[in-house]
Amino acid sequence: MNLVLRIWNSSLGKKYLMALSGVVLVLFVIGHMVGNLQIFLGPEAINRYAHFLQSNVELLWPVRLFLLTMVVLHIVSAIRLTLDNRAARPMEYAHGQPPFAASLASRTMLVGGLVVASFIVFHLLHYTIKIDSLSVVKTSAPATALKFQDLKEMLPTGETRPDVYAMMVAGFSNPWISLCYAIGVGLLCFHLSHGIAAMFQSLGFRNHVYSPLIEKAAKVIALVLVVGYLSIPAAVLLGLGRTHLEKAVAQAAMIKSLPASKADPQNLKANPLK
Numbered sequence: 001m002n003l004v005l006r007i008w009n010s011s012l013g014k015k016y017l018m019a020l021s022g023v024v025l026v027l028f029v030i031g032h033m034v035g036n037l038q039i040f041l042g043p044e045a046i047n048r049y050a051h052f053l054q055s056n057v058e059l060l061w062p063v064r065l066f067l068l069t070m071v072v073l074h075i076v077s078a079i080r081l082t083l084d085n086r087a088a089r090p091m092e093y094a095h096g097q098p099p100f101a102a103s104l105a106s107r108t109m110l111v112g113g114l115v116v117a118s119f120i121v122f123h124l125l126h127y128t129i130k131i132d133s134l135s136v137v138k139t140s141a142p143a144t145a146l147k148f149q150d151l152k153e154m155l156p157t158g159e160t161r162p163d164v165y166a167m168m169v170a171g172f173s174n175p176w177i178s179l180c181y182a183i184g185v186g187l188l189c190f191h192l193s194h195g196i197a198a199m200f201q202s203l204g205f206r207n208h209v210y211s212p213l214i215e216k217a218a219k220v221i222a223l224v225l226v227v228g229y230l231s232i233p234a235a236v237l238l239g240l241g242r243t244h245l246e247k248a249v250a251q252a253a254m255i256k257s258l259p260a261s262k263a264d265p266q267n268l269k270a271n272p273l274k
C-alpha cells in the first residue's frame, strides 16, 4: 500500500501512469477506427461486427470499465502533473511565453485533452446511449418519428439486429453533427500528434537519435487517424449508404405502424422489404 502511494505521489509515477494509460487509449483509438472503417465493406460487415461486440456482455462491460479507468487515470495524472509544474515555477514567463520553442500542441495538452473528453461524452450520448434529441432519423413522412433504435437489419433467419450502418448514415447525414465530429476528431489527433511522442519520452524510449523519428511517427499516426475517422462522415455526406438508409427507414416505419403481434419479425419474414 505504502509503495502504491509512493508511486502515485512521485513525479515519475504520475508520468508513467499518464503514459501507460495513454498507450491503452491510443491502441483503442486505432482499433476503433479500423472497426469503424468496415462501413466501407457494407452493412453486413459492420452490423455483424457491432452485434458481436454488443452481444458479448461478459467481454463488453469489463472492457468498458477498464477503458473508463484508463480515461480517469489519464486525466487525473495530467491535472496533477500540471499543478506540480506550476508549483515548481510560480513566476510567469516573461511575455507569457516559455523560453524554448514549445509547439502549440504541447502547450495546449491539458485544455485540448479536456475538450476531447467532452467530445467523447457527446459521442457516447449520440451513438452508444442514443439520447432522443440526437437520435432522430429524418424521414420523408415527418409524422413517422423514428429513432436510431428503430433501425434494424432483418436477417434471413427472421431475426433482427441493430442496423449500425443505417444509424451511422442517419447520424452523419446531418452536416452539423458531421462538423462536431470533424472538430472533435481534429482536436483529438492534434492532441495525439504531441501526446504519442511525449508518451515515448516518459517511458524512457527516447534519445537524441530516435527523437526526430518518434516525433515524425507521432504526426503520421495522428494524420492517418484523422483521415481514417473523418473519411466516414465525409463519405456519408457525399452519398454513401443513402439507398440503404431509405430502405431501413421504410422497413422501420412499416414495423412501427403495424400492431405489435403483426410486427413480429417472424411474420415479416414472409414479406420483408428488400
Ligand code: HEM
Pocket: 029, 032, 036, 050, 051, 053, 054, 064, 120, 123, 124, 127, 128, 164, 168, 181, 185, 188, 229, 230, 232, 233
Ligand atoms: C467518425 C468517427 C467515429 C465514428 C463513426 C464512431 C462510431 C461509433 C459507433 C457507431 C459506436 C457505437 C457502437 C455500437 O453501437 O456498437 C461508437 C462507440 C464508441 N466510440 Fe466511437 N466513433 C468515432 C470516433 C470515436 C473517437 C474519436 C473515440 C475516442 C476517442 C471514440 C470512442 C468510442 C467509445 C469509447 C465508444 C463506446 C464503446 C462501447 O460501447 O463501450 N469514437 N463509436
